[in-house]
Amino acid sequence: MSALSPRPEAAPPRVHTLANGVRVVCDPMPGLQTVALSVVAGHGARFEDEARSGWSHLLEHMVFKGAGGRSAREIVEVIEAEGGNINAATGYERTSFQVRALKDGLDLGSAVLADLVQRPHMDADDLAREKQVVAQEIAEAADAPDDLVFELAQGAAYDGQPLGRPILGTPETIGRADPDTLNAWRAALYDPQALVVSAAGAVDEDEVLRLAERDYGHAAPGPALTTADAAVFVGGERPTAKRLEQANLVLLLPAVGVRDPDYFALRLLAEILGGGMASRLFQEAREKRGLAYAIDAYSETYADAGVLGVFAGCAAVDAEQLAQVAAGEIAGMTKPVDDAELARAKAQLKGSMFMGRESALARAEQAAGQVLLFGRTLDPQEVAADVDIVSAADLVRLTERILDTRRAAVAVLGPKPSLKAAPAFERALFG
Numbered sequence: 001m002s003a004l005s006p007r008p009e010a011a012p013p014r015v016h017t018l019a020n021g022v023r024v025v026c027d028p029m030p031g032l033q034t035v036a037l038s039v040v041a042g043h044g045a046r047f048e049d050e051a052r053s054g055w056s057h058l059l060e061h062m063v064f065k066g067a068g069g070r071s072a073r074e075i076v077e078v079i080e081a082e083g084g085n086i087n088a089a090t091g092y093e094r095t096s097f098q099v100r101a102l103k104d105g106l107d108l109g110s111a112v113l114a115d116l117v118q119r120p121h122m123d124a125d126d127l128a129r130e131k132q133v134v135a136q137e138i139a140e141a142a143d144a145p146d147d148l149v150f151e152l153a154q155g156a157a158y159d160g161q162p163l164g165r166p167i168l169g170t171p172e173t174i175g176r177a178d179p180d181t182l183n184a185w186r187a188a189l190y191d192p193q194a195l196v197v198s199a200a201g202a203v204d205e206d207e208v209l210r211l212a213e214r215d216y217g218h219a220a221p222g223p224a225l226t227t228a229d230a231a232v233f234v235g236g237e238r239p240t241a242k243r244l245e246q247a248n249l250v251l252l253l254p255a256v257g258v259r260d261p262d263y264f265a266l267r268l269l270a271e272i273l274g275g276g277m278a279s280r281l282f283q284e285a286r287e288k289r290g291l292a293y294a295i296d297a298y299s300e301t302y303a304d305a306g307v308l309g310v311f312a313g314c315a316a317v318d319a320e321q322l323a324q325v326a327a328g329e330i331a332g333m334t335k336p337v338d339d340a341e342l343a344r345a346k347a348q349l350k351g352s353m354f355m356g357r358e359s360a361l362a363r364a365e366q367a368a369g370q371v372l373l374f375g376r377t378l379d380p381q382e383v384a385a386d387v388d389i390v391s392a393a394d395l396v397r398l399t400e401r402i403l404d405t406r407r408a409a410v411a412v413l414g415p416k417p418s419l420k421a422a423p424a425f426e427r428a429l430f431g
Contacts, residue, residue, distance in 0.1 A: 021193035036360035040368035054169010068115025103202035114215035153250035153411035187222035198368040201360035231305035235407035239419035247414030273297035319418035327428035336392035
């Protein structure tokens with residue numbers, strides 16, 4: 001076994017399905033004294049129509065205002081009294097509720113999360129106040145350049161589609177929700193068929209199954225949601241002048257989704273381009289040319305689509321040149337990388353994946369996501385093997401596939417001179 005190979009792990013946990021469609025997965029981690037429990041719905045902002053934009057996120061906020069006979073304060077206090085914490089997150093394709101606690105806190109944590117998902121109070125006064133809170137969150141995102149520039153790029157990439165709208169919605173769209181309509185949205189969004197109960201850490205499979213049956217086994221089906229439309233990368237430029245000290249750039253290209261055979265090739269492509277200090281963009285743009293303090297490449301993937309992205313912050317006068325450098329490095333990936341560079345990227349990617357598995361919450365979330373996407377959990381060795389088989393030729397083929405679309409979504413936020421970076425990127429990449 002090589003030094004880079006992870007130690008063999010136990011077989012992936014089994015996936016159990018309750019009579020009403022709720023799926024349950026348990027991942028024991030010997031030696032831990034804590035438990036992580038995630039209840040994940042395979043629905044999110046991508047399933048909203050334009051009139052309900054932001055409702056999934058608003059709903060996630062609202063269930064914490066009171067549920068199952070507990071007030072907002074009591075929900076938090078009972079979890080913290082067990083040495084734990086509680087949180088939630090809304091994405092485009094899923095909504096997650098999480099509890100971390102000492103191992104004896106699993107019973108209570110399961111009951112509280114079940115109340116949030118199935119029995120929120122939905123008080124009209126609470127809803128009015130929470131709309132104000134979310135409106136402030138929307139305003140805060142608009143005031144944060146490194147949030148706003150990503151939102152602009154996402155809107156350009158998927159213009160006119162749910163993936164192109166901000167997860168937070170707008171004050172106008174969230175203002176349309178009332179307790180009844182939001183509760184109806186909850187019933188559809190958290191339908192039992194879309195729920196995965198996932199536990200990791202100091203957990204016992206029989207206990208997790210018993211609690212899942214107790215807390216979710218009688219959940220009734222909700223109204224059917226319309227299947228999300230296939231994502232179409234539209235592309236375009238969103239140059240936005242704003243008085244800032246720096247220019248913020250997000251450069252997006254259409255890539256592949258998480259179910260695509262080229263998924264791990266995309267992850268490695270992003271790693272080589274801008275995944276760390278040895279990456280091409282960091283070395284060329286920062287170390288060699290001094291154009292940026294922060295620059296990185298990344299991949300963002302959904303079930304059926306994805307993007308290859310570059311983010312950078314730089315002086316306004318350098319933005320155009322930086323965009324051209326980024327385009328050049330991306331185009332350079334149409335030539336095979338050498339064995340050492342590819343091996344380093346594989347080691348970095350596998351290292352980040354296996355380090356993540358040392359967190360109980362990350363494992364619970366990962367298992368839930370895999371069940372929602374593939375109907376099963378994935379053996380870590382299987383994942384490592386999928387990374388290892390990616391070749392230099394695969395990266396060339398994927399890069400050519402990306403560039404053949406001749407589409408990009410470019411957002412530039414900053415002083416007026418920096419706005420030239422948007423057309424400069426596309427000219428440098430596509431001619």
